[in-house]
Amino acid sequence: MDEQRSTPGTWSGTGTTGGPQDPGAAAPDALLEELVGLAAYTELATFGLLASRSVDAVDLATRQTLAEAAAGSLERQGRLLGLVAADGRSAAAVMTPFAGAFADFDARTSPGSWSEGLLKGVVGHGVAQDLCRELAAGLSGAGSGAFARAYDEPAPGGWATTLLADAAAGDSVLASRLALWGRRVVGEALGLVQTVLGEHPRLARLAARARAAGTGDAAAAPGTTTEPGQDADVLAWLLQRLTAEHTRRMDRLGLAA
Amino acid sequence: MDEQRSTPGTWSGTGTTGGPQDPGAAAPDALLEELVGLAAYTELATFGLLASRSVDAVDLATRQTLAEAAAGSLERQGRLLGLVAADGRSAAAVMTPFAGAFADFDARTSPGSWSEGLLKGVVGHGVAQDLCRELAAGLSGAGSGAFARAYDEPAPGGWATTLLADAAAGDSVLASRLALWGRRVVGEALGLVQTVLGEHPRLARLAARARAAGTGDAAAAPGTTTEPGQDADVLAWLLQRLTAEHTRRMDRLGLAA
Secondary structure (H helix, E strand, O other): OOHHHHOOOOOOOOOOOOOOOOHHHOOHHHHHHHHHHHHHHHHHHHHHHHHHHHHOOOOHHHHHHHHHHHHHHHHHHHHHHHHHHOOOOOHHHHHHHHOOOOHHHHHHOOOOOHHHHHHHHHHHHHHHHHHHHHHHOOOOOHHHHHHHHHHOOOOOOHHHHHHHHHHHHOOHHHHHHHHHHHHHHHHHHHHHHHHHHHHOHHHHHHHHHHHHHHHOOHHHOOOOOOOOOOHHHHHHHHHHHHHHHHHHHHHHHOOOO | OOHHHHOOOOOOOOOOOOOOOOHHHOOHHHHHHHHHHHHHHHHHHHHHHHHHHHHOOOOHHHHHHHHHHHHHHHHHHHHHHHHHHOOOOOHHHHHHHHOOOOHHHHHHOOOOOHHHHHHHHHHHHHHHHHHHHHHHOOOOOHHHHHHHHHHOOOOOOHHHHHHHHHHHHOOHHHHHHHHHHHHHHHHHHHHHHHHHHHHOHHHHHHHHHHHHHHHOOHHHOOOOOOOOOOHHHHHHHHHHHHHHHHHHHHHHHOOOO
């Protein structure tokens, strides 16, 4: 079942760069639009996850809190889409390349309880958010700052984190179960990152640029069109960073990563 | 199964008015708070209905549209809650009297398809919205105007109506099924109106005042504390008005009421 995701070479968007048809060498606006598409689609997915846990919440206060968190995701999505709206790009057009991208992830992480469903939202959204922030470092010039401003408002998952941390703190059996579940979800999420970058060469290019910017590799830093580093190195670097952030997230939840 | 709902006399909040303990003779602020609680809880329920239909929408554009409509319901709820927030009343405190009020309605109207689920949202929210508007006519003074301003923004169900009307226009079998489903949902919704007024004497008092205001019965109009008209008359008047609005709504959908 892991075949599609783990096939070596699927994450090879930057391996054939250089030609005039290479999407990885697209104009900076195209890179921004691709990242906005991913981030906006992620917020829409998070809206759905949080709203679903609002609908079946155990009490009215939780229901209200999660509804507001879901609406917060959609507000953030609106700010992101605003970055490319001036180019006449509709929400649907920008997100369409990612439609259905999470279907496999969803099927593999069907939650067994309300808490698991909420943790899936927190972990899944957390990884996606960290990914988008890392990739944004590969944008050049105005796009990078604009994306950061649209994205860096308080994350809507904050309340959900508080709800889960409180629940876990009061129930060690639940905490153990959630820790196990969190490891499963993050494993699938990191696999999905690999798949998404494999299917979207522009995002893979952003990852390579981001790494170059972080490591001082001027030849591949944002603003250049030079060939960045090797795919495998970039992927390893990215997954290491996403894993570290996930560990911090689980710490905040009081759960073993 | 209809026993609780249809028992004569459950809707008798105004039948014993006059004493110092009578909740129907509460201060105008208490009447406003009760109506805000009902309207805010309704918007939260509508948020859930629309968000759920966003999650399983057939295409990305529909998913986005319904997510935005759901968020619109929550915005409207925020404006309503703002009307009583100055009194230090939290969202949960104001809505708590209505927690679970729709559980029976939900159990009786479990949709058999995505379209039925969406129509349930449009009809259920429509009836609730019409009810709140009618009851608001029973508020006196500043409360009435403030409620109308918070409530009279474009209803978030507009897009859902367009989606359903388009679907029904292109499929006569679906249109027939939805028309039948709409009659079932509105029947349950009108039964729920009776139950809610029976359980919330302040709302029943608002209904009596609203009718008096509409028919020129000065003795029971807003701003007085005189005994309003008979329960049964008021209920018949209210249901007639809600039914008429429902017929117009189904016309807009292109469905037989």
